[in-house]
Amino acid sequence: MIALSLGMLLCAGIFLLFNTLQALHRRQSVIANEQNQMRFINAFLNKKIHMAGNGSCVSTSEKPQSAIIQTLDSETAKRLLGLSIKPETALLQLQECISFHNRLQYLPVAFFIADTHRITSNRKNITALFIKVGDHPREELMTDVADFQLHVYLTSQPANNIQAVEVDYLLSSIDDVLTHPQTYWFNGSVITASDRALYQSGILYAVVQRHL
Amino acid sequence: MIEVIISMGLIALVLLSLLTYQINMLKNCFQLNLKTIAHNQLMNFSEMLLVNTGDAKRNAALFAWNEINANILPQGNGELTEISEHQCEITINWFFKKQATESIVVFC
Numbered sequence: 001m002i003a004l005s006l007g008m009l010l011c012a013g014i015f016l017l018f019n020t021l022q023a024l025h026r027r028q029s030v031i032a033n034e035q036n037q038m039r040f041i042n043a044f045l046n047k048k049i050h051m052a053g054n055g056s057c058v059s060t061s062e063k064p065q066s067a068i069i070q071t072l073d074s075e076t077a078k079r080l081l082g083l084s085i086k087p088e089t090a091l092l093q094l095q096e097c098i099s100f101h102n103r104l105q106y107l108p109v110a111f112f113i114a115d116t117h118r119i120t121s122n123r124k125n126i127t128a129l130f131i132k133v134g135d136h137p138r139e140e141l142m143t144d145v146a147d148f149q150l151h152v153y154l155t156s157q158p159a160n161n162i163q164a165v166e167v168d169y170l171l172s173s174i175d176d177v178l179t180h181p182q183t184y185w186f187n188g189s190v191i192t193a194s195d196r197a198l199y200q201s202g203i204l205y206a207v208v209q210r211h212l
Numbered sequence: 213m214i215e216v217i218i219s220m221g222l223i224a225l226v227l228l229s230l231l232t233y234q235i236n237m238l239k240n241c242f243q244l245n246l247k248t249i250a251h252n253q254l255m256n257f258s259e260m261l262l263v264n265t266g267d268a269k270r271n272a273a274l275f276a277w278n279e280i281n282a283n284i285l286p287q288g289n290g291e292l293t294e295i296s297e298h299q300c301e302i303t304i305n306w307f308f309k310k311q312a313t314e315s316i317v318v319f320c
Contacts, residue, residue, distance in 0.1 A: 006217050
């Protein structure tokens with residue numbers, strides 16, 4: 001009888017240990033994944049912002065005179081571009097020579113967060129960072145980007161050109177991997193999450209090389 | 213019955229050591245994550261230096277950058293040292309279990 005009770009106690013302990021191991025492993029994978037996403041987003045957007053206004057693939061007469069960088073809020077993006085982006089997030093639009101359909105073309109490239117129309121096991125909508133080149137359909141660049149805010153810094157000469165862009169983005173895990181809601185810092189304020197997902201905020205500051 | 217308990221005890225020991233290993237891995241992963249954040253912050257400030265020329269603008273940029281550092285890194289703090297006329301060293305320090313530092317030398 002004593003052996004049986006001891007055995008059951010050990011069994012429960014082993015089960016608990018295994019559960020904790022599994023949870024830790026899941027959390028570790030999420031941290032590694034978010035770190036990877038952060039590296040990608042910083043490298044990719046940094047390069048794009050650096051090259052904004054690069055019209056080397058077109059002659060000066062062909063080059064449109066529109067702003068090389070634009071930031072739009074969700075309502076303006078809907079009104080001007082007909083794009084449904086996540087409310088209270090921003091859209092970044094750059095003009096540059098981009099290799100598209102095996103040809104270098106001077107096109108507007110937009111980055112924004114929108115719904116993927118997919119849901120998690122907890123019935124939560126999955127959002128992603130999208131890239132949209134010209135009039136072509138949007139493409140999913142990175143899943144689980146929860147927020148995207150922009151701050152622009154203007155040049156004094158020539159007046160009011162965007163010289164640098166600060167991108168504040170928030171990554172989140174698809175599944176709830178934490179035992180308690182996380183408190184994190186994003187875009188100048190401390191936020192307590194409503195779910196148990198793991199959030200990671202990132203900042204990118206990039207200069208438009210053309211204005212240097 | 214005693215054999216079963218002994219074998220279960222052994223399994224528990226193995227799992228316990230695995231748990232310790234996993235906890236250490238998670239800590240290492242977290243430390244690596246902080247290092248990535250610090251590296252990104254260094255790159256961000258090197259970009260800020262490109263547009264903020266002049267002492268007053270640089271000091272303002274450094275202040276704004278340090279405010280972010282303090283929020284995204286545990287006890288995060290950065291410094292800017294001018295090595296020569298157009299060379300600056302940017303250093304960022306943070307504390308997680310032990311003091312950690314990352315630095316780069318940039319054109320400024």
